[in-house]
Amino acid sequence: MSFSSIPLIDFRQLQDAEEQTKASALAQLREAIFLVGFLYLTNTGLEETIAKTHAALPSLFSLPEAVKEECNMLHSPAFLGYTRLGAETTAKRTDWREQFDFGTGGERKIDHAWDRLEGYNQYPDDKTQRLVEEYLAGIQVVSSQFMHAVAECLSLPRETFDAFAGRMSRLKFIKYPVSQSEETRQGVGPHKDSAGLFTFLSQDDVGGLQVLNKDGVWIDAPPVPNSLVVNIQQGFEAITGGICSATTHRVVAPCSDRIRYSIPFFLGVRLDLTLDELKASASHIVERIPAADNEKKNAVDVPSEFLSPLYQCFGEAHLRNRILSHPDVGKRWYPDLYEKYSKQLLV
Numbered sequence: 001m002s003f004s005s006i007p008l009i010d011f012r013q014l015q016d017a018e019e020q021t022k023a024s025a026l027a028q029l030r031e032a033i034f035l036v037g038f039l040y041l042t043n044t045g046l047e048e049t050i051a052k053t054h055a056a057l058p059s060l061f062s063l064p065e066a067v068k069e070e071c072n073m074l075h076s077p078a079f080l081g082y083t084r085l086g087a088e089t090t091a092k093r094t095d096w097r098e099q100f101d102f103g104t105g106g107e108r109k110i111d112h113a114w115d116r117l118e119g120y121n122q123y124p125d126d127k128t129q130r131l132v133e134e135y136l137a138g139i140q141v142v143s144s145q146f147m148h149a150v151a152e153c154l155s156l157p158r159e160t161f162d163a164f165a166g167r168m169s170r171l172k173f174i175k176y177p178v179s180q181s182e183e184t185r186q187g188v189g190p191h192k193d194s195a196g197l198f199t200f201l202s203q204d205d206v207g208g209l210q211v212l213n214k215d216g217v218w219i220d221a222p223p224v225p226n227s228l229v230v231n232i233q234q235g236f237e238a239i240t241g242g243i244c245s246a247t248t249h250r251v252v253a254p255c256s257d258r259i260r261y262s263i264p265f266f267l268g269v270r271l272d273l274t275l276d277e278l279k280a281s282a283s284h285i286v287e288r289i290p291a292a293d294n295e296k297k298n299a300v301d302v303p304s305e306f307l308s309p310l311y312q313c314f315g316e317a318h319l320r321n322r323i324l325s326h327p328d329v330g331k332r333w334y335p336d337l338y339e340k341y342s343k344q345l346l347v
């Protein structure tokens with residue numbers, strides 16, 4: 001099978017009262033997730049919140065440098081806060097973007113290094129805090145209902161994936177400046193999202209997002225008005241025993257003279273889960289997953305930290321990913337782990 005376009009799934013139809021409509025939407029969802037590997041979600045009911053948030057991004061990123069620097073991610077062992085242009089690395093190259101990371105974290109008992117990933121937000125101002133809180137309130141409901149639909153499309157009880165949900169989900173506001181040279185064309189390099197189960201990404205109308213299809217070919221995910229691009233993350237990949245592989249994607253910086261803004265939400269997974277535990281607790285899920293042919297994709301793909309036996313649990317794999325993506329933050333808060341992970345090859 002070859003896929004050069006991305007399926008559109010109507011969120012409202014996934015919970016339609018009319019049985020036939022719902023069954024057909026669930027069948028489309030099943031094919032999109034397990035055989036194609038990514039999708040656009042429409043009709044989420046969040047259109048107004050999303051439009052309002054996008055409208056606020058240009059002035060947020062135009063705040064004085066000193067205000068943005070005050071909430072620099074360097075102050076946060078949870079990797080929350082502001083990242084200036086040039087401070088982030090993916091696939092060993094510098095990403096050409098600026099961003100704010102937020103989360104649904106808070107007070108945690110710290111037993112392991114990765115427990116520190118679930119920490120406090122840093123806001124540049126009250127207006128941004130209100131926006132983030134409104135966005136999170138809406139997207140948390142949609143993402144949780146989406147997970148219920150994923151279970152239903154496998155003929156599993158609706159709540160099946162609730163047991164895997166993490167305490168912390170993440171939200172980012174991203175700005176990709178206009179790229180002026182070949183070195184700055186990597187908006188973000190090829191990667192699989194590592195924070196959890198699924199990503200719900202709102203992009204503006206500039207374009208530049210690409211996903212790797214099952215044939216191992218990069219295809220454009222062009223802007224579709226009022227939609228969210230849904231990607232599979234490494235947490236879901238691990239729950240499915242690696243059968244449903246995480247979506248590899250990247251952003252090639254816009255060649256146009258326009259700045260690009262995007263807003264990804266990463267639905268979190270439990271940091272304490274281990275691969276061994278999953279083998280025991282998720283076997284009834286794995287047996288329902290339709291197998292896709294990933295051979296060509298795997299030949300050119302980036303590795304999955306979550307599936308590596310090098311890490312004790314999801315939390316450690318996610319922490320490694322954060323430390324290597326934000327090396328300045330990693331060196332500051334986790335110097336020993338930075339040394340260790342930066343020398344370690346994924347197996």
Ligand SMILES: O=C(O)CCC(=O)C(=O)O
Nearest residue numbers: 174188203209251262264
């Ligand atoms: O900005 C985008 O469209 C994608 C962002 C992304 O993949 C990420 O931040 O993980």
Ligand SMILES: [Fe+2]
Nearest residue numbers: 191192193249
């Ligand atoms: Fe991503």
